[in-house]
Amino acid sequence: xxxxxVDNEILERLRIICGTENVITDKEKLIDYSHDEYxxxxxxxxxxxxxxxxxxxxxxxxxxxxxxNLIPVTPRGAATGLAGGCVPVYGxxxxxxxxxxxxxxxxxxxxxxxxxxxxxxxxxFKEIExxxxxxxxxxxxxxxxxxxxxxxxxxxxRAVKYGVIRNFVRGIEVVLPNGNIIQCGGKLIxxxxxxxxxxxxxxxxxxxxxITKATIAVVxxxxxxxxxxxxxxxxxxxxxxxxxxxxxxxxxMAIEFVELEPIILTEKLLNxxxxxxxxxxxxxxxIDAQDxxxxxxxxxxxxxxxxxxxxxxxxIADTTDKQQTILEIRSHLYESIKNFTVEILxxxxxxxxxAEFVNNIHEIEKxxxxxxxxxxxxxxxxxxxxxxxxxFVNGExxxxxxxxxxxxxxEVIDKIIDLGLQLGGSITGEHGVGLVKKKxxxxxxxxxxxxxxxxxxxxxxxxxILNPGKII
Amino acid sequence: xxxxxVDNEILERLRIICGTENVITDKEKLIDYSHDEYxxxxxxxxxxxxxxxxxxxxxxxxxxxxxxNLIPVTPRGAATGLAGGCVPVYGxxxxxxxxxxxxxxxxxxxxxxxxxxxxxxxxxFKEIExxxxxxxxxxxxxxxxxxxxxxxxxxxxRAVKYGVIRNFVRGIEVVLPNGNIIQCGGKLIxxxxxxxxxxxxxxxxxxxxxITKATIAVVxxxxxxxxxxxxxxxxxxxxxxxxxxxxxxxxxMAIEFVELEPIILTEKLLNxxxxxxxxxxxxxxxIDAQDxxxxxxxxxxxxxxxxxxxxxxxxIADTTDKQQTILEIRSHLYESIKNFTVEILxxxxxxxxxAEFVNNIHEIEKxxxxxxxxxxxxxxxxxxxxxxxxxFVNGExxxxxxxxxxxxxxEVIDKIIDLGLQLGGSITGEHGVGLVKKKxxxxxxxxxxxxxxxxxxxxxxxxxILNPGKII
Numbered sequence: 001x002x003x004x005x006v007d008n009e010i011l012e013r014l015r016i017i018c019g020t021e022n023v024i025t026d027k028e029k030l031i032d033y034s035h036d037e038y039x040x041x042x043x044x045x046x047x048x049x050x051x052x053x054x055x056x057x058x059x060x061x062x063x064x065x066x067x068x069n070l071i072p073v074t075p076r077g078a079a080t081g082l083a084g085g086c087v088p089v090y091g092x093x094x095x096x097x098x099x100x101x102x103x104x105x106x107x108x109x110x111x112x113x114x115x116x117x118x119x120x121x122x123x124x125f126k127e128i129e130x131x132x133x134x135x136x137x138x139x140x141x142x143x144x145x146x147x148x149x150x151x152x153x154x155x156x157x158r159a160v161k162y163g164v165i166r167n168f169v170r171g172i173e174v175v176l177p178n179g180n181i182i183q184c185g186g187k188l189i190x191x192x193x194x195x196x197x198x199x200x201x202x203x204x205x206x207x208x209x210x211i212t213k214a215t216i217a218v219v220x221x222x223x224x225x226x227x228x229x230x231x232x233x234x235x236x237x238x239x240x241x242x243x244x245x246x247x248x249x250x251x252x253m254a255i256e257f258v259e260l261e262p263i264i265l266t267e268k269l270l271n272x273x274x275x276x277x278x279x280x281x282x283x284x285x286x287i288d289a290q291d292x293x294x295x296x297x298x299x300x301x302x303x304x305x306x307x308x309x310x311x312x313x314x315x316i317a318d319t320t321d322k323q324q325t326i327l328e329i330r331s332h333l334y335e336s337i338k339n340f341t342v343e344i345l346x347x348x349x350x351x352x353x354x355a356e357f358v359n360n361i362h363e364i365e366k367x368x369x370x371x372x373x374x375x376x377x378x379x380x381x382x383x384x385x386x387x388x389x390x391x392f393v394n395g396e397x398x399x400x401x402x403x404x405x406x407x408x409x410x411e412v413i414d415k416i417i418d419l420g421l422q423l424g425g426s427i428t429g430e431h432g433v434g435l436v437k438k439k440x441x442x443x444x445x446x447x448x449x450x451x452x453x454x455x456x457x458x459x460x461x462x463x464x465i466l467n468p469g470k471i472i
Numbered sequence: 473x474x475x476x477x478v479d480n481e482i483l484e485r486l487r488i489i490c491g492t493e494n495v496i497t498d499k500e501k502l503i504d505y506s507h508d509e510y511x512x513x514x515x516x517x518x519x520x521x522x523x524x525x526x527x528x529x530x531x532x533x534x535x536x537x538x539x540x541n542l543i544p545v546t547p548r549g550a551a552t553g554l555a556g557g558c559v560p561v562y563g564x565x566x567x568x569x570x571x572x573x574x575x576x577x578x579x580x581x582x583x584x585x586x587x588x589x590x591x592x593x594x595x596x597f598k599e600i601e602x603x604x605x606x607x608x609x610x611x612x613x614x615x616x617x618x619x620x621x622x623x624x625x626x627x628x629x630r631a632v633k634y635g636v637i638r639n640f641v642r643g644i645e646v647v648l649p650n651g652n653i654i655q656c657g658g659k660l661i662x663x664x665x666x667x668x669x670x671x672x673x674x675x676x677x678x679x680x681x682x683i684t685k686a687t688i689a690v691v692x693x694x695x696x697x698x699x700x701x702x703x704x705x706x707x708x709x710x711x712x713x714x715x716x717x718x719x720x721x722x723x724x725m726a727i728e729f730v731e732l733e734p735i736i737l738t739e740k741l742l743n744x745x746x747x748x749x750x751x752x753x754x755x756x757x758x759i760d761a762q763d764x765x766x767x768x769x770x771x772x773x774x775x776x777x778x779x780x781x782x783x784x785x786x787x788i789a790d791t792t793d794k795q796q797t798i799l800e801i802r803s804h805l806y807e808s809i810k811n812f813t814v815e816i817l818x819x820x821x822x823x824x825x826x827a828e829f830v831n832n833i834h835e836i837e838k839x840x841x842x843x844x845x846x847x848x849x850x851x852x853x854x855x856x857x858x859x860x861x862x863x864f865v866n867g868e869x870x871x872x873x874x875x876x877x878x879x880x881x882x883e884v885i886d887k888i889i890d891l892g893l894q895l896g897g898s899i900t901g902e903h904g905v906g907l908v909k910k911k912x913x914x915x916x917x918x919x920x921x922x923x924x925x926x927x928x929x930x931x932x933x934x935x936x937i938l939n940p941g942k943i944i
Contacts, residue, residue: 107822107824108715108719109715109822109823109824110715110822110823110824111715111718111823112822132719152664153664153668154664155662155664159661159662163635163639164661164662166668166671167635167639176920180920182918182920182921182924183918183921184921186822186896186897186898187822187896188820188821188822188853188896188897188898188901189631189636189820189823189852189853189854190627190631190636190820190849190852190853190854190898190901190902191820191898191900191901192624192625192626192627192675192898192900192901192902192903192904192905193898193899193900193905193909193913193916193917194675194905194913194917194925194943194944195672195675195676195680195925195928195929195943196625196638196671196672196674196675197921197924197925199638199668199671199672199674200667200668200671200672202668202671203664203666203667203668204667208667219723220718220719220720220721222721223721243580243581243582243583246583246692247580247604247692248692249692249694249695249762250762251691290721290722290770294766348660348661348662348663349660350579350581350582350584350658350659350660351581351582351583351661352579352581352582377662380661380662381660381661381662382661382662424658424659424660425658425660426658426660426662426663426664426665427665428663428664428665429660429662429663429664430662430664431664432664433664433665433666437665441665441666444665445665445666446654446655448648448652448654449654449655449656449669452654452669452931452932453666453667453669455931456667456928456931457667459924459927459928459931460924471666471667472666
């Protein structure tokens with residue numbers, strides 16, 4: 001691609017648009033804007049300048065300027081992504097939404113919140129909870145920003161009952177690469193007026209437009225939550241119980257599966273303890289209901305099903321403290337292995353295929369001698385697999401030499417991706433394609449499908465200035 | 473537009489593709505394919521030929537032939553639409569999906585059903601119920617076909633708890649205008665791999681491709697259902713209760729509002745009786761729960777809220793018979809006024825704006841002396857307004873002279889549409905744009921937005937042969 005460089009004249013205009021203090025060119029500060037949370041550092045790339053517009057008009061002016069001057073622009077939220085989606089591969093401008101962090105309206109009559117896209121989830125959760133409202137989706141990292149979770153159609157564990165982000169976005173304001181601003185949707189539950197640009201922007205990873213505002217559906221919270229931890233001898237028994245749990249007239253908020261090794265590491269990391277070390281695979285099931293009695297009766301029903309499917313025991317955590325500990329350990333699983341993780345996959349398969357998928361991953365693990373800790377969302381089929389440059393030995397991770405893990409990397413990842421696709425899966429259930437999954441798009445989709453994606457990109461961004469090098 | 477006519481050579485090739493018995497040119501039989509359920513007959517238009525392909529390969533060959541020869545193709549399900557979406561305005565080929573009516577797989581492990589797109593809802597409901605499964609969305613007319621409800625992103629009354637069709641479509645097979653076949657999605661709950669063509673096709677009203685198969689999410693049914701009918705003095709009191717009901721920790725499946733006049737007419741039509749004639753506006757609330765006791769306790773909670781909001785009384789129907797009667801009357805409201813309906817609108821507004829919207833409609837009613845019976849989905853903001861060529865007098869409809877209703881038609885409809893849009897609404901919540909709402913798209917969307925829709929159409933259908941003249 002032949003992009004132009006950000007020269008002094010452009011810099012000056014950016015300062016006029018966003019204010020001098022919101023235009024960063026200091027090399028040391030640019031480091032922070034060169035990467036996301038993807039483990040391999042070699043994908044990082046420096047922007048020439050970072051701008052932090054304060055409103056959609058400024059975003060529009062930056063995009064217009066960049067479009068006219070053929071300068072790449074990479075939009076960026078909190079950079080909690082795991083696929084390099086906000087890495088500015090062609091340099092140019094990083095457009096950070098961090099200054100657009102106002103919650104504009106909490107509308108309790110229509111059960112929606114109107115917010116700027118740079119609001120972090122933790123702020124969003126806190127402010128709506130104070131108003132007696134609840135936002136069901138919970139993508140793991142609460143520092144993620146609203147715009148980013150919409151741009152990747154993020155998921156998280158509560159999708160079993162409540163669905164993914166897509167189901168909760170009622171409207172968005174988007175700045176197009178040419179600097180024009182459009183509104184999609186609104187405070188509406190139903191809308192069948194024309195092609196849903198709203199749903200096209202959701203999951204488009206900042207390649208079609210920059211989301212500047214969003215209208216998000218929220219719900220009244222259910223009063224009581226109970227968490228179950230259920231050990232099984234192996235992953236098959238655990239996963240076989242899942243469809244039966246879903247058939248039991250109780251729809252849990254979350255059904256997660258975890259294997260023992262990352263749990264042991266996370267216990268150490270946090271100095272907290274998980275309810276059991278039995279078996280090799282556990283289900284963690286979160287149930288919400290309108291009151292405590294109902295929640296407990298739901299929990300008993302689910303426990304019965306698990307026992308029928310050879311659960312070794314059922315731990316019911318009904319106090320906030322006990323549940324907090326379990327959740328904290330679940331939330332920190334990735335952190336406990338992160339320093340030794342080379343690649344993280346988030347393949348989604350049909351729920352009934354999880355056991356077959358995970359068993360086959362363990363076969364690959366044995367064959368290649370690479371540790372592939374695996375856990376994820378049993379209730380929605382989204383499986384996280386980690387390619388490790390360390391081995392799990394006696395409760396610790398022992399580092400491998402580069403010569404031991406590097407040569408096998410590509411082959412093992414390819415095998416796992418192929419396996420997921422053979423089972424009817426997707427190369428990414430919630431992280432997005434970004435930079436690092438791009439090479440697998442051709443495995444998942446036909447040439448015709450990919451060519452449609454390219455043509456759609458061309459409709460919105462004919463000069464290819466917006467987050468170039470991503471998705472396709 | 474300069475389309476070619478269907479000549480004998482094309483007819484011969486269509487017969488070779490679909491079989492002679494599946495190619496119809498008999499003028500009398502073509503009448504059935506010239507319209508949908510939209511009340512005004514003058515929008516009807518005859519196709520030159522109707523084809524009924526038996527599988528996606530035949531659909532592909534028909535489209536390829538039409539594309540090469542510049543012949544318009546209008547896809548058609550059961551034609552239960554209310555916006556002229558399947559009317560072949562440029563003649564050419566009507567492609568009826570009626571022969572593609574097989575349910576391919578009921579997958580109880582993954583809670584999905586794979587089906588051809590010509591399966592009528594009533595068949596779909598019946599077959600999955602026999603397998604102990606439930607499909608929550610319920611667009612009014614059960615003769616509608618799966619492909620059609622996806623193409624319009626249909627809604628119905630149960631969207632309050634379960635959402636619209638979009639939320640239940642996991643995958644589709646689509647034949648593009650060039651005859652190529654693509655797969656979108658699958659048996660997956662989560663998928664963030666590239667722009668969601670799945671969601672672009674949902675609601676595209678057969679203008680981007682022909683949906684030939686769908687993978688639909690289903691759920692285990694909740695065991696107990698209770699229906700409430702709650703009369704209020706006026707529409708304000710009724711609608712004001714709705715957000716509070718939604719906040720009560722009970723999420724009803726449906727919250728409908730109805731006004732008295734259509735109820736009286738439907739009672740006569742069916743010779744059945746509605747529980748009450750008090751007040752002028754009623755809420756009909758359907759609650760489902762895991763067992764009878766819970767359903768009843770939910771009903772009591774909702775009843776309390778209604779009483780707090782000045783309900784005149786609360787009727788709780790807990791037997792199947794009583795509920796059946798109420799539902800039947802609700803389902804036949806349109807039928808009771810259909811013969812005198814000139815225009816039917818399905819404007820969606822934010823739920824908290826329904827009362828203001830309906831009150832304003834009654835103002836227009838008075839000002840213009842046109843009867844505008846109004847009812848709809850209070851829980852999701854979707855309001856059905858009917859422009860009548862009759863007056864309601866002593867429980868009957870008295871026909872107006874054409875000179876009494878015709879001259880005011882356009883002005884009144886325009887006023888109602890403008891009102892809905894001013895309140896943050898959509899010109900169509902569930903019926904789709906089709907032919908008859910096209911002229912209002914410019915009121916709802918900016919020129920930039922519409923130009924994006926046009927460019928997307930052009931990506932999929934550069935020769936504009938697929939359902940031309942619709943949406944934009």
